Amino acid sequence: MTDxxxxxLGLSLPNPLVVSASPLSQDVxxxxxxxxxxAAAVVLPSLFExxxxxxxxxxxxxxxxxxEGAPVTATPLPNLPSYNLGxxxxxxxxxxxxxxxxxxxxxxxNATSPGSWVRYAREIEAAGADALELNIYNVPTSPxxxxxxxxxxxxxxxxxxxxxxxxxxxxxxxxxxxxxxxxAWRLDQAxxxxxxxxxxxxxxxxxxxxxxxxxxxxxxxSQELRLRLHWLATLFGHLRADLAATGGVHDVYDVVKALxxxxxxxxxxxxxxxxxxxxxxxxxxxxxxxxxxNGWKSVREIQGQLxxxxxxxxxxxxxxxxxxxxxxxxxxxxxxxxxR
Numbered sequence: 001m002t003d004x005x006x007x008x009l010g011l012s013l014p015n016p017l018v019v020s021a022s023p024l025s026q027d028v029x030x031x032x033x034x035x036x037x038x039a040a041a042v043v044l045p046s047l048f049e050x051x052x053x054x055x056x057x058x059x060x061x062x063x064x065x066x067x068e069g070a071p072v073t074a075t076p077l078p079n080l081p082s083y084n085l086g087x088x089x090x091x092x093x094x095x096x097x098x099x100x101x102x103x104x105x106x107x108x109x110n111a112t113s114p115g116s117w118v119r120y121a122r123e124i125e126a127a128g129a130d131a132l133e134l135n136i137y138n139v140p141t142s143p144x145x146x147x148x149x150x151x152x153x154x155x156x157x158x159x160x161x162x163x164x165x166x167x168x169x170x171x172x173x174x175x176x177x178x179x180x181x182x183x184a185w186r187l188d189q190a191x192x193x194x195x196x197x198x199x200x201x202x203x204x205x206x207x208x209x210x211x212x213x214x215x216x217x218x219x220x221x222s223q224e225l226r227l228r229l230h231w232l233a234t235l236f237g238h239l240r241a242d243l244a245a246t247g248g249v250h251d252v253y254d255v256v257k258a259l260x261x262x263x264x265x266x267x268x269x270x271x272x273x274x275x276x277x278x279x280x281x282x283x284x285x286x287x288x289x290x291x292x293x294n295g296w297k298s299v300r301e302i303q304g305q306l307x308x309x310x311x312x313x314x315x316x317x318x319x320x321x322x323x324x325x326x327x328x329x330x331x332x333x334x335x336x337x338x339x340r
Contacts, residue, residue: 003298009168013040020267035101037281046110104130162191170194219270224248236262236307252286
């Protein structure tokens with residue numbers, strides 16, 4: 001029988017399929033269904049720092065006292081204390097989820113700066129979470145904040161959290177850094193047990209008739225996976241931290257690609273929201289069949305097989321691929337792409 005097991009954040013998992021943070025995991029019954037169809041672990045929706053700041057420090061929601069000079073948002077924020085049932089309700093949700101299923105429950109903090117919310121990292125651990133994912137979503141808008149300053153804040157945050165909890169800590173990153181390998185290495189040195197690639201930002205749109213900024217939500221597509229594959233393959237083998245892929249995973253082929261690039265686990269959300277939670281079961285069975293039909297005995301055998309350090313020509317992950325693509329492109333007589 002094909003062995004689908006893997007390890008992530010020091011946790012032994014029966015397969016590499018993890019449900020990432022989404023509204024689906026706000027419901028304990030949904031979490032129970034996820035476990036029933038083979039989810040290896042579940043990441044809960046994020047508890048926002050603004051909730052903690054507003055509750056415990058009495059500061060203006062959206063502001064970070066530790067970031068001097070950081071702008072305070074002029075846009076009214078949603079009712080954050082009630083989001084995810086509020087901070088106290090979030091801890092209770094962890095306890096209920098842990099009581100309902102045997103698979104690991106990974107909590108999530110949406111943090112931007114060190115502060116008194118560190119207490120919640122401890123309380124999240126005390127509530128029974130098996131791991132903690134730092135969903136760092138910090139959008140710099142001040143020209144005075146440098147990239148190096150922002151990156152150091154990320155590393156300091158990881159060091160601070162690691163000093164306050166014993167459970168493993170993963171960092172959910174964006175791809176928007178000048179040198180992602182350097183930041184990944186520094187986060188690894190700071191003690192991050194895992195890196196999750198990548199966060200999906202829900203960019204606002206503009207309503208030109210009402211002259212208003214409108215929130216938007218678009219589910220991912222498989223095309224988004226390519227950026228993840230590039231960085232998974234680039235980082236694999238250079239860090240102690242485990243790598244996780246999230247964003248753009250929709251079928252077994254996406255799962256296999258991420259594993260070949262170097263992911264320990266592959267996270268899914270959009271596909272489950274489109275096709276239902278039970279869809280994960282078919283992906284899990286498809287993964288076993290794909291491995292068996294291609295002569296592989298286990299998931300671990302293929303992890304990193306197509307990473308940058310494993311392929312014959314690592315340059316394909318650099319400028320060569322770009323040059324090959326642009327030089328092979330030829331429009332046809334109608335102005336659309338044709339074969340060379």
